[in-house]
Amino acid sequence: MIFNSLGVVGRPITRKKMLTIEAKNVDFYYSDYHALKNINIEVEKNKVIALIGPSGCGKSTFLRILNRMNDLIPGTRMTGTVLVEGEDIYAPNVHVDELRKQVGMVFQKPNPFPKSIFENVAYGLRVNGIKDKEYIEQRVIESIKSAALWDEVKDKLKKSAFALSGGQQQRLCIARALAISPKVVLMDEPASALDPISTAKIEDLIYELKKDYTIIIVTHNMQQASRVSDKTGYFYLGEMIEFDDTTKIFTNPQQISTQNYVTGRFG
Amino acid sequence: MTPIVSAKRNDKNKRWSQAIAFTIFKLMSYSVVAILILILGFIISKGIGVISWDFLTKAPEDGMTKGGIFPAIVGTLCLVAGSSLFSFPIGIMSGIYMNEYASGSKIATFIRIMTNNLSGVPSVVFGLFGMSLFVNTMKFGDSILAGSLTLGLLSLPLVIRTTEESLKAIENSYREGSLALGATKLQTIRKVVLPMAFPNIITGLILSIGRVSGETAPILFTVAAYFLPKLPTSIFDQVMALPYHLYVISTSGTDIEASRGIAYGTALVLIVIVLLVNILATSLRSYFSKKVKTN
Secondary structure (H helix, E strand, O other): OEEOOOOOEEOOOOOOOOEEEEEEEEEEEEOOEEEEEEEEEEEEOOOEEEEEOOOOOOHHHHHHHHOOHHHHOOOEEEEEEEEEOOEEOOOOOOOHHHHHHHEEEEOOOOOOOOOEHHHHHHHHHHHOOOOOHHHHHHHHHHHHHHOOOHHHHOOOOOOEHHHOOHHHHHHHHHHHHHOOOOOEEEEEOOOOOOOHHHHHHHHHHHHHHOOOOEEEEEOOOHHHHHHHOOEEEEEEOOEEEEEEEHHHHHHOOOOHHHHHHHOOOOO | OOHHHHHHHHHHHHHHHHHHHHHHHHHHHHHHHHHHHHHHHHHHHHHHHHOOHHHHHOOEEOOOOEEOOHHHHHHHHHHHHHHHHHHHHHHHHHHHHHHHHOOOOHHHHHHHHHHHHHHHOOHHHHHHHHHHHHHHHOOOOOOHHHHHHHHHHHHHHHHHHHHHHHHHOOOHHHHHHHHOOOOOHHHHHHHHHHHHHHHHHHHHHHHHHHHHHHOOHHHHHHOEOOOOOOOOOOOOOOEOOHHHHHHHHHHOOOOHHHHHHHHHHHHHHHHHHHHHHHHHHHHHHHHHHHHHHHO
C-alpha cells in the first residue's frame, strides 16, 4: 500500500518527475458551444510545449484555462481536472490571483500599461505586496535582461512604455511576466503581431527561458513550433488530435489530420 | 443620350449636391459659433460697465440698485462645493460598480434605466422634491445643506454616466494584463483602469459643475434668499446665489430698471465662472493625460 501525495491509498505510482501541468478529461463550453472536447495533456518541468492548429480550434481557450483567465468571460463552463504542480486549480477555495502569480501569461497583442518601462515591469511585484525598493529594482533589471531587452532600454527606464516599438513592447510584457518569478509562462501567439526580426528575437528568448521556466506557447507558425518546442499538441475543432515529441509530430505524425496540417494541406 | 453623356451629367449633379450639402453643414457649424459669440457679446457689452472690484467684493445696496454681488458669488461657490461633495464620490463609485463589477448584468441595465430617467426629471421637480424631503421632512430648513443635496441629486446621473462611459472606453487588454500578473480586480481598477479613465472622468465632473452653478429652480425651493446681510457661517444657513439673483432682480426687484445693469453684470460673472471652470477642467485633463502616459 502506498500513500501518494494526496494521502489516498493506492497502488504504487511510478512517476519519472512531477508534472508541472496536468489536464485530464477537460471539456470546455462557451454557453452552449462545446469548445474543447476531452483534452488530456501532461507537461513536464522546464519544457516548451507548442499548441498548433487552425484558427478557432480551441488552442487559446485551452491556454486560458491554465491560468483561469476564462473566468472573466460570462457563461463559460469547464469539466475535468487541471492540476498545476499537483494541485487542482479549480478547487473551490483556490485564490485565483495566487494561481496567476505561478502561471503567467503573455498576450498576442502587446499590452504594456501606460506607465514607464520600469513601472511596467515592477507592477507585478508591487501588486503582490513587495515594497523593498532595492529588491524591486534588482528584479526589474534581471527580468528585463532575461527578456533580452536591457541593452535597448537601459538608459530610458523612466520613459513611457509606449515609446517602444511593437517587438520591444512584447519583450517588455515578457519581462513583466517574468518579474514575479512564475513557474509557468503561457504565451498566446506572442510573435504573430510582430515583424520577422522581433519574432526571431522572441524565439531565441523562448529557447533561453526554458532553462528556468516551463513554457506553453500557442502558435500559428509551424516553423516556429518546430524550432522552439520539445513537445507539440495539434488541436483541431476542439479536440487534441495528437500530442507528442515535436520531432515526431513534424516528421512522422500518427494521425492523418496532423499530417495534413503540418504539411500545409489545409489551415 | 449616349451612356457617356448621361453619366457625365450624373457626375455633375453629384458634385453639385455634394457642394451644396457641405456648404450647408459648414454654415450650420459656423452659425453655432456665431450664436455663442452673439450671446457672449450681448452679455459682455451690457454687463461690462458694471464690473468693478467693488462689484465683485461688496454686498448689494440700496434695494439691489447699487453695490455688488459678492454674497451671491460666495453662495454659488458654496452650493457648487456642497453638491460636488455629495455627487462626485457617490457617482464615481456607482460608475465603477456598474462597469467593473456588474457590467452586462440585469442589475446594471436596471440602474442605467433608472439613472437615465432621473436625468430626465425637470429641475423644478427636483426643487420641489428637495423642499419636501430635505427642507421639510428632514427639517434642514432652507439651507446650504438642502440646496447642496438637491443639486447633488440633479448632477448625479451625469457623473454616473460620465464615469461609466470613461471606464468603458478603456480597452480590456489592460485589465487582462493586470489580472494575469496576479492583481486583484480592485488593484487593477485602482492602479491601471481608473488612472487611465481619470482625464475623461474629470471632464464630466467639470461639466456637472458648470450645470449646477447655473441651476435656478432647485435652489428656488431649498436655499436661495433674496437678500442676506451676512455671509453664511454654517451649512444650515440660507445663501444668495447668482442664477437666482439674476432672476429676481430682473423680474421682481424693488426697481427693475435701475437694477438692469446689475442683472447683466451678474450674468457676466456667472458666465465667466463657468468659463474659468471649463478652462480649469481642460488644463487638469491634459495634465492628467500626460501623467498617465509617462508614470
